[in-house]
Amino acid sequence: MVRRTKEEALKTRSRIMDAAVDVFFDRGVANATLNDIATRADVTRGAIYWHFKNKLDVFDALHDQLQLSFADTILSDLRNDHPHPLLQLERLCSDLLIDLENNQHKFKVLSILFFKCDYNGEMGHFLDLQNARKKQNIQLFSEYFARAKKHKHLPADVDTMIVSMALMSYVTGIVVDYLRDTNSIVMREHAPKFMRFFFKNLG
Amino acid sequence: MVRRTKEEALKTRSRIMDAAVDVFFDRGVANATLNDIATRADVTRGAIYWHFKNKLDVFDALHDQLQLSFADTILSDLRNDHPHPLLQLERLCSDLLIDLENNQHKFKVLSILFFKCDYNGEMGHFLDLQNARKKQNIQLFSEYFARAKKHKHLPADVDTMIVSMALMSYVTGIVVDYLRDTNSIVMREHAPKFMRFFFKNLG
DNA sequence: TCGAAAACAAACACGGGCGAATGTATAATC
DNA sequence: GATTATACATTCGCCCGTGTTTGTTTTCGA
Incomplete structure (x- = not known):
């Protein structure tokens, strides 16, 4: 909705990574959906695709x-x-x-x-x-x-x-x-x- | 196509399991398709669903x-x-x-x-x-x-x-x-x- | 020998996730 | 203060795999 400041963007990025840890842990990497991660991180899939190339890129991080x-x-x-x-x-x-x-x-x-x-x-x-x-x-x-x-x-x-x-x-x-x-x-x-x-x- | 004898049916079953090992090893369990396994075993998905409940059942075996x-x-x-x-x-x-x-x-x-x-x-x-x-x-x-x-x-x-x-x-x-x-x-x-x-x- | 069930093959409908494209509002830059 | 790039949200079309159902042929048992 609103554009965040650079500092906030970094927070969003790490929120996504933390959410990914939880979702991967719960559902497994292959079974985990980008939407699952997005929901857990309180963002949309769009946000993930902005910070990362795809699911593998999140895992890589x-x-x-x-x-x-x-x-x-x-x-x-x-x-x-x-x-x-x-x-x-x-x-x-x-x-x-x-x-x-x-x-x-x-x-x-x-x-x-x-x-x-x-x-x-x-x-x-x-x-x-x-x-x-x-x-x-x-x-x-x-x-x-x-x-x-x-x-x-x-x-x-x-x-x-x-x-x-x-x-x-x-x-x-x-x-x-x-x-x-x-x-x-x-x-x-x-x-x-x-x-x-x-x-x-x-x- | 044709119904096999009981002995042949067991062979089919073990062929499916062997094929599953190869496919799981190559593509991973989650990423492996029942069709992949069927193709590798020279049968159709129907055969797999006859011998096993689903992919997890194959894995279980x-x-x-x-x-x-x-x-x-x-x-x-x-x-x-x-x-x-x-x-x-x-x-x-x-x-x-x-x-x-x-x-x-x-x-x-x-x-x-x-x-x-x-x-x-x-x-x-x-x-x-x-x-x-x-x-x-x-x-x-x-x-x-x-x-x-x-x-x-x-x-x-x-x-x-x-x-x-x-x-x-x-x-x-x-x-x-x-x-x-x-x-x-x-x-x-x-x-x-x-x-x-x-x-x-x-x- | 003749049904009945086994051992598959083939076809069907269904959902769900992915990537990309587009939209949008704000922060940064000058 | 206007422009541009950023940081996302929203939408769209597509494919792919799954579970199920139906069809076909043959073996087995009484």
């Missing part, structure tokens, strides 16, 4: 946002030169898991990525993005282990790449299992145990 | 088939009274992972379950089924650890439930990471290493 958020967390943690890198990484993973319990937004977006969308055709591209990020994160993990070797906390003959991949899979699995059944795991209680179990035979 | 297959494998392995349960379980998990590399059908179906369908609305039911199976499998895992305790291979104070859950998440994570990027992991080579790493600090 959400995807990007989360991916960057994770990489940032790890990178900023790596800047901190902890005296015991293994404990540092153990703590990081544990915190990352526990955060899922508190951060409703991350919980929903991750649920969408794992259980509310099918990566076929045009969506397949996002699997490639996730893989690229995964490799990157594995690389970051191995940096912790490399530091641990320097501190003599870890035998020099340990294959840091395998351990990093194992840790990545381990965390991924815990996340998947948690998202699939929230009731089966209480992160605040279990995450430290799970992580301790993994790092026990390293440190 | 595939889902059931795989779920049962996994539980069977573990159960039959448990009947074998191995002198070293930890090694037995390590070997079982390793074999289960390596099988993904050889068994194209399981690979595709698991890919569908993890990356080619969104569990919204009516599909949400399948998450419940998966959770039920997961709990059951965790229970079966813990049986191995209980046996290991009897053999004094495992300290009595180890929390078998936590370890079982951890193992389940670990395997799940490896499967997910493998399905998402087949090239990043060579199961025949990596699976034993991953599993050895997990069981190293137990046995």
